[in-house]
Amino acid sequence: MQVPLIRLQCGVNSYDWGKVGKDSAAAKFAAATPSNDFSIQEEKPYAELWMGTHPSLPSKDLETQRTLLDLVQDNQALLSKEISERYGNKLPFLFKVLSINKALSIQAHPNKKLAEQLHAKDPKNYPDDNHKPEMTIAITPFDGLCGFRPLNEIAHFLATVPSLRKLVGEEQAKNFEATIKGKETSDKAEDIEANKKALRSAFTSLMNTDKETLASAAESLLESAKSEGAAFAGEGGPSNGGKELADLVIRLNSQFPGDIGLFVFFFLNYVKLEMGEAMFLKADDIHAYLSGDIIECMASSDNVVRAGFTPKFKDVSTLTSMLTYSYSPPAEQKMPPTDYPYVTLNSTAYSSSSSSILYDPPIEEFSVVKTELNKDGAKATFEPIQGPSVVLCTKGKGWLSVGPKKERCEEGWVFFVGATAELVVEAEGDEMVTFKAFCELKGEESVL
Numbered sequence: 001m002q003v004p005l006i007r008l009q010c011g012v013n014s015y016d017w018g019k020v021g022k023d024s025a026a027a028k029f030a031a032a033t034p035s036n037d038f039s040i041q042e043e044k045p046y047a048e049l050w051m052g053t054h055p056s057l058p059s060k061d062l063e064t065q066r067t068l069l070d071l072v073q074d075n076q077a078l079l080s081k082e083i084s085e086r087y088g089n090k091l092p093f094l095f096k097v098l099s100i101n102k103a104l105s106i107q108a109h110p111n112k113k114l115a116e117q118l119h120a121k122d123p124k125n126y127p128d129d130n131h132k133p134e135m136t137i138a139i140t141p142f143d144g145l146c147g148f149r150p151l152n153e154i155a156h157f158l159a160t161v162p163s164l165r166k167l168v169g170e171e172q173a174k175n176f177e178a179t180i181k182g183k184e185t186s187d188k189a190e191d192i193e194a195n196k197k198a199l200r201s202a203f204t205s206l207m208n209t210d211k212e213t214l215a216s217a218a219e220s221l222l223e224s225a226k227s228e229g230a231a232f233a234g235e236g237g238p239s240n241g242g243k244e245l246a247d248l249v250i251r252l253n254s255q256f257p258g259d260i261g262l263f264v265f266f267f268l269n270y271v272k273l274e275m276g277e278a279m280f281l282k283a284d285d286i287h288a289y290l291s292g293d294i295i296e297c298m299a300s301s302d303n304v305v306r307a308g309f310t311p312k313f314k315d316v317s318t319l320t321s322m323l324t325y326s327y328s329p330p331a332e333q334k335m336p337p338t339d340y341p342y343v344t345l346n347s348t349a350y351s352s353s354s355s356s357i358l359y360d361p362p363i364e365e366f367s368v369v370k371t372e373l374n375k376d377g378a379k380a381t382f383e384p385i386q387g388p389s390v391v392l393c394t395k396g397k398g399w400l401s402v403g404p405k406k407e408r409c410e411e412g413w414v415f416f417v418g419a420t421a422e423l424v425v426e427a428e429g430d431e432m433v434t435f436k437a438f439c440e441l442k443g444e445e446s447v448l
Contacts, residue, residue, distance in 0.1 A: 004077075004078060004402055004416075004417060004418025004419070004420075004421040005400065005401075005402035005405050005407060005415060005416075005417055005418070005421070005423075006061050006062075006063075006068070006071070006415065006416040006418075007033075007061070007062045007063070007407060007413065007414070007415050008033075008051065008059040008060065008061065008062060008068060008390070008414040008415060008416055009033050009034075009035055009059065009060045009061075009062045009065075010029075010030060010033065010049055010050060010051045010059045010060075010414050011030070011038075011049075011050055011057040011058075011059070012026050012027060012030040012038065012046050012047075012048065012049050012050075013046075013047050013048040013050065013057065014044055014045055014046055014047060015045065015047035015048070016045055016102070016311075017045070017047055017100060017101060017102045017103065017104050018045035018046045018047030018048070018099055018100070018101060019045065019046065019047075019099040019100070019101040019293070020042070020043065020044065020045050020046075020101065021040055021041065021042040021043065021044065021046075022040055022042070023099070023101075024040075024045070024046035024047075024099035024101075024293075025049075025097055025099045025139065025140070025293040025394075026046050026047060026048055026049040026097045026098065026099040026293075027040045027046035027049075027099070028040070028411075028412060029049050029097055029392070029394075029411070029412035029414075030046070030049050030412070031412070032410065032411060032412025032413055033062060033412065033413060033414070034062070045101060046099060047098065047099060047100070048096050048097070048098050048099075049096060049097040050094065050095075050096055051094075051095040051096065051097075051390050051392065051414050051437075052068070052091045052093065052094040052095055052300060052390065053067070053068050053069040053072060053090040053091040053300065054090075054091075054094050054300050055069065056127070059414070059416075068091070068416055069090060071416075072089060072090065072091070072388070073089040073090075076089065077418065077419065077420075078388060078416075078418040078419060079091070079387065079388050079418075079419055080386050080387055080388070080419035080420065082386060082387075082441055083386070083387045083388065083419065083439060083441070086364075086441065087300075087365070087439075090300060091300060091388060091390070091439070092299065092300055092364075092365045092366065092387075092439045093297055093298065093299060093300055093365050093366035093437055093439055094297070094298050094299070094300045095295075095296075095297050095366075095390045095392070095437040096295070096296040096297070096298070097139075097293070097294070097295060097296070097392070098289070098293070098294045098296050099293050100142075100289050100290065100291050100292055100293070100294070101291065102255040102290075102291070103252060103255055103256065103261065103288055103289070103290050103291075103309045104288055104289045104290075104309065104310075105288065105304070105306040105307070105308060105309050105310035105312065106145070106260075106261050106264050106286065106287075106288045106306065106307050106308035106309050106310075106319075107286070107287065107288065107304050107305060107306045107307070107310075107319075108283075108284055108285060108286045108287070108305050108319055108322060108323060109133070109134065109281070109283055109284070109285075109298075109303055109304060109305070110126075110283060110284065110303055110305060110318075110322060111283040111284055111322075112283070114284075114322055115303050118303065118305075118318070119303070125313050125315070126303050127303070133280070133281065133282050133283050133298065133299055133361065133363050133365070134280075134281050134296060134297065134298035134299070135278060135279070135280045135281070135296065135297050135298070135335065135359060135361050135366070135368065136273070136278060136279050136280075136281070136289070136294045136295075136296050137276070137277075137278040137294060137295040137296075137359060137368065137370070137435070138273035138274060138275055138276065138277050138278070138292055138293075138294055139275060139293045139294060139295055139394060140275065140292050140293040141272070141273070141274060141275065141292055142272065142273040142277075142289070142291065142292030142293070142294055143270065143271065143272045143273075143290045143291055143292065144270075144271055144273075144287060144288060144289040144290050144291075144292075145264075145265050145268040145269065145270060145271070145286075145287055145288040145289075145290065146268065146269050146271045146279055146281065146285070146286075146287045146330070146333045147268065147269050147281075147285055147286065147287070147326065147327070147328060147332075147333050148199060148203075148267055148268060148269070148286070148325060148326065148327040148328075149239070149266075149267060149268060149269050149327065149329075149330075150184065150185070150238075150239075150327055150328065150329055151180045151184040151185075151195060151199065151327055152180075152184045152185075152238070153237050153238055153239060154176070154199070154202075154266065154267055154327075155176065155177055155180060155184075156233075156234055156237040156238070157233055157234075157237060157266040157267075158173045158176065158177065158202075159177075159234070160233050160234030160237075161221070161224075161233050161234075161266060162220070163217040163218075163220040163221045163224070163263070164206075164217075164221070164263050164266050166213070166217055167205075167206050167209045167213065167214065167217050167263055168202050168205050168206050169205050172201055172202045172205045173202065175198060175201065175202070176198045176199065176201070176202040179194055179195060179197075179198035180195050180198060183195060195327070196324075196325040196326075196327075197325075199267075199325045199327065200320070200323070200325045203267055203320065203323075203325075204320040206260070206263060206264070206267070207260065207264075207307060207316050207319070207320050208316065208320075209260060214258065214260060215258050217263070218253070218257075218258040218259075218262055218263075219258075221249060221262055221263070222249065222250065222253050222262075224246075225245075225246040225247075225249040225250050225253075226246070226250065228242065228246060229242065229243050229246060230242045230243045230246075232245055232246035232249075233245050233246070233266070239269070239270070239329070239330060240270055244270075245270075248265070248270070249262055252265070252290075252309070255309070256308075256309050259308055259309055260307070260308045261288065261308035261309040264288075264307075264308055265288075268286065268287075268288070269328075269329070269330040269333055270330065271330045271333050271334070273292070273294075273334070276337075276357075276370070277334060278334065278335045278336075278337065278359050279333045279334050279335055280335045280361040280362075282324070284322050284323055284324045285323075285324065285326075286319070286323055288308075288309055295368065295392070295394075295435050297366045297368050297437045298365075298366070299363070299365045299366070300365075305318050305319045305322065306319070307319040307320075335359065335361065337357040337358055337359050337360075337370070338357065338358050338360065339355075339356070339357060339358065340356040340357060340358035340369045342382065342383040342385070343356040343369070343371070343380050343381065343382050343383070344380070344381045344383075345373075345378070345379070345380055346378065346379040346380075346381070354371075354372055354373050354374050354375065354378050354380075355370075355371070355372050356369055356370070356371045356372075356380055357369065357370050364439070364440075364441055365439055366437055366438070366439055367437070367438060367439075367440075368435055368436065368437050368438075369382075369435070369436045369438070370433070370434070370435050371425060371433070371434045371435075371436065372431070372432075372433050373396075373398070373425065373426075373427035373431070373432045373433075374427075374430060374431055375427065375430065376427060376428060376429055376430060377426065377427065377428075378426070378427045378432075379424055379425065379426045379427075380424070380425045380426075381422065381423075381424050382422065382423040382424075382425070382436070383422065384419075384420045384421060384422050385419070385420070385438060385440045386419060386420065386440050386441060387419050387438060387439040387440045387441070388416065388417065388418060388419050388438065388439060389416070389417040389423070389436050389437065389438035390414065390415070390416055390417070390436070390437045390438075391409075391414065391415045391416075391417060391423070391425075391434055391435070391436045391437075392412075392413075392414050392434065392435050392436075392437075393409050393410060393411055393412065393413050393414075393432065393433070393434050394411065394412075394433045394434070394435060395411055395431060395432065395433035396410075396411065396427060396428075396429055396430075396431045396432035396433060397409060397410040397411065397427075397428050397429060397432060398425065398426050398427040398428045398429075398432045399424075399425075399426045399428065400415055400417075400423065400424070400425055400426075401423070401424040401426070402417060402418075402421045402422065402423055402424075403421070403422075409425075409432075409434075417436075423436075
């Protein structure tokens, strides 16, 4: 029987938006594990480290070179009968490290029903039939666009950014302003529905701008950003300063000159995450990551509907029709962690600054625990759970143990932990940081 602690060799994707060479955490972590076909090239961008069973880039058992997908299909006990029955003989989540040097595409991930339809119609551009809710945890300072801004902020920009109003169209802008007036934060169902309809109409109008009109408006926007400074966009509005937004327009235009995304971000929240902060994106939520290194966990899917900041296939009509058009302040995009109760930090070497915190989105496919051990010999003992886990060490070194099997663990090393296995993490030196992605069906937090 397969011992339920397996060191993994994980693949890395090179995309234009990735950080270059050793600046990329994804590349550094990938290079920490021996591989015949990977070494860091200093001028090459490295975007994503994938940890899981997804067939586009499956992880392998470092020792045998068999894919993790093969291993869990051959031994259902590694996932548990319940997980296998619910999600098939594969990991229900995909764990990643992203290293972002320039903007990713303006995008959303389809819900389950739409994913099935898109995959059936266009499997080349939509390779999965699964939905893709995802969670982002910053491991360096991060910024991105996430969800629609509060409606009063969008109205502010329509009134203070003439080139934006031109692209949306005067009729659409006036309709939006009239619809939301006095009802921007109403919690009445009929007001919310009317607001969403007006937002959808204005945003769809923007996204269908023709190339010539966009080129002219982008020139005007860039000129304003360079000349107005702190006064740009009516001093930036309630959530952002004018200088911050002007600098952002200049930065994004240097990456994607004249792109529709320069105007989309007036509709979206500009979100910053410090190390350890997180946000959760439901299916059909619009977003675009701009810079930083992040831990990302998602349902096991590679479906993306794109509409800006990308040379790849764009599907504007699908994007504008699929979005929820929910609107909220940037603070509501963030997902605060909580203490993780199913871990014991040992008392003999325990430091009060050691911790285990849980990032637990409102779905069953995945959760993530971040553990910091801040004393030599400190241990964290994770109770058995009914599903599988993947563990990544992002800092320091130490040991992982499952039963009698004890494995060395260093920065960048990745391990699979089978279902119902008790896991012990032990630090060697003053600091060890791990992230553990796992799946457990709700109501089955531990196996005692």
